[in-house]
Amino acid sequence: MLDLNLIRENPDLVRTALQNRQMDVSPVDEILRLDEKRRSLLTQVEALKAERNAVSKEIGRSKEAATRETKIAAMREVGDRISALDKEVADVEAELHAITSAIPNIPDERTPVGTSEEENVVLRTTGQLPEFDFEPKPHWDLGPALGILDFERGTKITGSRFYVLKGPGARLQRALIAFMLDLHIRQGYTEQYLPFMVRTATVFGAGQLPKFADNLYKDHEEDLYFVPTAEVPLTGLHMDEILEEAQLPLFYTAYTPCFRREKMSAGRDVRGIKRGHQFDKVEMYMYTKPEDSDTLLEKMREDAEATCSALGFTYRVKQLCTGDLGFNSAITYDIEVWAAGCNEWLEVSSVSNVRDFQARRANIKYRPSDGGKARFVHTLNGSGLGLPRTLIAILENNQQADGSVVVPEVLRPWMGGVEVIK
RNA sequence: GGGGAGGUGCCAGAGUGGUUGAAUGGGACGGUCUCGAAAACCGUUGUGGGCUCCGGUCCACCGAGGGUUCGAAUCCCUCCCUCCCCGCCA
Known part of the structure; x- marks a missing residue:
C-alpha cells in the first residue's frame, strides 16, 4: 500500500x-x-x-x-x-x-526499467556449467527410474501438478529443509513454526489480496486461506504491532509448504516438479529500520547465495527489471541455478526489499529510541530456496552415467550417511 | 459439541446512558532534590484522520461490525478471541 x-x-x-x-x-x-x-x-x-x-x-x-x-x-x-x-x-x-490496494510498490531507482523478464539483468554467474560424458537426463526421467518420484500416484490421489516423493527422495527433501534452516540459524535468523492457514486480514497485509485471490486456495467454510508462501504468516507475525527500535532488525526463517492454484500459468511448466500446486520452501524474512533495509537486502542475498554454494550449485544472480518486478517489491534479486537435465536456469530464490509497502498494509511500526512518533518498519523477504527446484538441480547435476545421484556432502548428516541414491 | 466467565490506555484495574479520551495504582520518560542513587514531590505518557493564519482546532477509536438514542465504553444484535467446567477425539 x-x-x-x-x-x-x-x-x-x-x-x-x-x-x-x-x-x-x-x-x-x-x-x-x-x-x-x-x-x-x-x-x-x-x-x-x-x-x-x-x-x-x-x-x-x-x-x-x-x-x-x-x-x-x-x-x-x-x-x-x-x-x-x-x-x-x-x-x-x-x-x-x-x-x-491494487497499486503496486514504487520501484527503486536502481531497478532497471524494462518491459518484461527478457530485460532482467544478469549481474553475475558463479561456477562453471557442469560437463558430462553422457547425455544428462531430466529429473522427470531420473526420479521415476530411481523410484524416488512418482507422478502417476500424485495425480491419482489428488490431480495434475501433484506428485509423490518416495524413500530417499522424500528424505532428501527433508534433509534440505533441515540443512537450510540450520544454515539460516547460523546466519542469524530465528526459526519460526507458523500456521499454514491464515485469515483474510493476514493475506491482505502481505499484499496477496485482493490482487492475487485467483492464485490462493481457500477454505470457504472457515474463511481461511492456505499460505502461498511463508512470507504471508511472517508478515502477519507483527501485524498491528509497534516494535521497539532496540528490537530491530528482526531476522526470521521458516519452513512451510506453499499452496498455489497457478491459474495464471496454466499449461506452463507442466512437466516434472518445477511448478506444483503444493511445494515446500524455506523462507528468510526481516523487519528493519528504513535506513537499514538497503544494506540488509545485500545480506539476505548473500545468505541465499551461501545456500547455493554449499550445495555446489552453479548459479547466477539477476536483477529484476520494472516489467518483471513483483507487486510488493521495490527491488528484487532472483537467484537461478543451472539444471543440467532440463537445460535451463531455475529460479530458486527471489530476494526483495518491499520497504514500507507491507508494513503499511499490515500496520507494523516501530517506536524510535528517542521516543518520537512511531514509524513504519521496512520488511524484506527471500527464499532460502524453493525445495522442488533445489531437488531438480541436485538430481540433474549430480547424476552419474548409471542413473544414480550423488548426495551433496552437506546433506549427508541428515541422510543417514547415504552418499549415493541408486 | 454443551454450560459458565470475560475482552477498557504500556500493564493492572474502575467505570451500566450526559464535561469519561476515560478514575485509581504501577511502569516508563522529563524535572526538582542529591556528590551520586533511592525515597519524596511536580510534570509528561495512545492511534488514525479533517481543517489550519502551524498557535491550534475539530472528528473517530474502550475486541470487530451493525443497531437504538439528541447523546453509548455503558443498552440491543451478529461475529471474533481468551479463560474455566463437562463431553468427544487424538
Missing part, C-alpha cells in the same frame, strides 16, 4: 512507476478525485458532528423541558444528515481503498 499523501503530493512519481511496470496509470487520477471528494465530505460531516456533540452536552445540562425538546428535535434532523453523509464517506473510502 502506498502512502496516500505521497500519491496526492507526487502523483507523477506514481504514474511513472506504473508506466515502468507496464500498467495503466488511470487509477492515479481516480484516487486523486476520490481523495478530494472524501476530504470535502469529511469537512461537512465533522462540522455537523461537532455541532451535535456540543448541543447534546447542552441538552444533558439543561433543566428546562421545552428547550430540551426543541434542541432534541433539531439534533434529530442533524443526526439524519450525519447518517446520510457517513454513508457517502464510507462508500468513497471503500472505493478509494479498493483502488489504492
